[in-house]
Amino acid sequence: MRVLVVVLLGWALFLPAASSADVQEKQQDVFERVEDILEDLRKLTGEEDSLDLRVADDAETPAVTEEKEVADDGLITKKGCDGHQVGEEWGTPEHDNCYCQGPDRSCYHVDCLPDSEIARDSNGLWDCPGGFTIDDTSEKQTEVDMLENSLFQLLEDESSQDPAEVDMLKDNIPRMLTGHKATSCSEEKSLNQADEDGEYTLYPFATSKDVALRVYCHDMASGNPKEFLTLPNGPDENYAIVFSDRLAQGWRCTGALQNPYGRAGTTKFSKLRIKFESSRVEVIRDDQTFAQTTGPNEVDYGHAGDCYSWEKGCAKGTFKVDLTGTELALAPEVQWVMEERWPEWLTIYDMSISKDRKVASGRCGGWCGHCWPAGKKMYLVHPQSFKAFRKDYRCGQGYTAGNGNPAICNPAGHVPCCSPHKWCGSSPAHCTCPGCVDYRKEAVHRLKIKTDAARYSGSNDELTVEIFSDLSENVLATTTVSGLTAAATEYSRDFAAANLRDPSRLRLTISGDDGLQLDWIDVYNAFTGQHSRFSCPTGACRLSTDTSDWDNSSVPQLDLDVDG
Structure with a gap:
């Protein structure tokens, strides 16, 4: 019982040093009382996931007759699909709504408020017209509250240390029991009594709680530890x-x-001061804690x-x-x-x-x-925290993807549509019903085009942009833009396309001899929420049907690869 041991060790710091057999005996008695209370808490929280506290990661779980896995979001993965096809969803006699991912199914249990009667909807799924709830756990929750209060009172009665320190431990007991993982250096300090600077594993992304990140925690002995990213290449x-x-x-x-x-x-710089956001990390660019400067000014x-x-x-x-x-x-x-x-x-x-x-x-x-x-x-992202899709096949409002936006279904995958019940699938109940969203259909994406700073870089001619991907030799999308008349200027143009995937190459074609010189083009994919940048080498993107322009360095058409 690793979590319980952590709690006991943290609490033991507050006990006075044993100086006699009587004191040692009393101390042992208090240890046993605390352990009994924590064991009762563990049993209660292990029986009901819906309580305020939840069983620790390494605690025992009740025996089950069916092999299943329970995800952090409560979704249960069970073996097989009970004869259903991939993409189908159905309601079981046990009031579970399930979805066949192939070869296994994901399910969640449906419970209704006391004044709401559970019923099947038009698709055969369980629904609650009066609202959803969890199983009634009020009696067990009362027991949990009483045990917590007993534990807190025991800590207060037997501790001889600063009351604020006792309060800190009390605040962290629920998180210790739930197996809560530290999201910041401050939480690492309070949860695990860490007080040394060094590398720690944190789970900072609210949109991807299972994504770990190694972070250097600085000033851990203070009341305000700070997060830094170590730069291995120095x-x-x-x-x-x-x-x-x-x-x-x-x-x-x-x-x-x-x-x-x-x-x-x-x-x-050898380390960067960083600040966590829900799905990304901001670099505090002017922090010089782990930087060395030569010359009169810090940069x-x-x-x-x-x-x-x-x-x-x-x-x-x-x-x-x-x-x-x-x-x-x-x-x-x-x-x-x-x-x-x-x-x-x-x-x-x-x-x-x-x-x-x-x-x-x-x-x-x-x-x-x-x-x-x-x-x-300057923002940084973790590859796993920036995905537009969810691995549990949930989608839409209420189901956030790693990029911080409502999850979508992969338009190039086998389940490209989102049902009104927020599942990805490919059946008519996912793609063509009222409230269904088919991500294979056109969405509005955006081009940003920056003309070069050189004089006469703008043009009145039309520019045709064809977008390609490494996944296909066919053109993913084509759009024509005009009005790029000024030098050193950014222009935005929206265009509609389906199946945009990941752009890797652009083909640019100019319509006339007015002459257009570009700096870069950015393609925003509305399906994935990601940008692809296509930068022009100095003097390379000079477009004109008159190839004698710019001392014979212009071309009517050119291909441009994505940066990198």
Whole structure:
């Protein structure tokens, strides 16, 4: 009984040191009384999952005649489908609603409020017109409350330590009994009496509670521990540089220097301060706790710049983000932008984001010029916490996916539709009934197109964008956009498509000879909630039916691969 031992050990810290046989005997008696109360609590909570407390992970469970698994969300997986086909759902005589996933079935039990009579709906599933409830457990809940109060009173009577410490243990007993896993360093400290800085396993994602993350907990001896992400590749691969040199003649790329740039500095990071959100992690980019700076100024993570030269391609400021070896990657929406730049047509050079989005780097500057993540925000995601589908085949409102949005059914899978009862399937009761959602049908997605900063990059011609995937040689979607008339400007265009999957390649075709030069294109997939970025190498995306444009470097059509 691991959890009970943890409780007892934590409580034992509050007992006075034994100095006589009488004290030792009393201490042993108190131990036995606490253990008896906790054992009674365990038995009660083991009998009824619907109580406020639930049995610990390693506690004994009653014998059952049918082999089954119970998920964290209460969904029960049972062997076989009782003669039903994959995708079918039905109500059992035991008032369970089941769904055949093939080869096994997932079920949940239906109980109604006292004034509501259970009945089958038009699809043969159990429903409660007056509302749902759980089994009546009021008597057992009263027993649990009484046992808890007895335990709390015992702790107060026998402890000689700070009452606040006793209160902390009292607050954590329910979580210890339920097998609650720490979601933050503060919870790790209070649940397991951890007081040393180091690496801990946390479960921080509210939308994916079974996803674990290794986190460095700092200041554990204090009342406010903080979370950090250790960077295995170290500070030499995680740096932010605002270059110090300034040319005396800014139109050159080399030459005599003037006074150094006042915002210059080089900062290298070994750990990142992080903040948990429901499905992602924010990097606190200006935290310097585990960073080393040379030069007069600290530089935020992911930031680069200089005031060296306004000549194109001469930037000296560089940054690198390397998350290799961690469990996280850059969120799809994280992209770098040029800010505070002169001239306006300057852009980021050598910008690169790896396909797994764990490594990013770039070079930027101007007279002066800086780059950093858009909005000055950097978010990281765990691959398992960013899925649009659920493994239990639930969907719609009330069933959140790893990406924090209501779960959808995989439009390219064998169960592409969501029934009114929030199950994925492929039958008419899932796809064509009132309230059914067929995710194979068209959804509204979005293109973002950024024209290049070079002069005359805009165009009045139409641009046709064909979207491809590695999973198929066929075009997934085609859309035509126009009005991309200004340089260094972002344009958004919506388009409808079904089965968009994961875009991996774009084919761009221009309609005329006005000339269009692009910086990047972003495809937002409304099915998955993810972005795919297609970046143009410097001077590469020049489109015109007149191939003599831009010194014979333009083409009427080109293919562009997804970043990485």
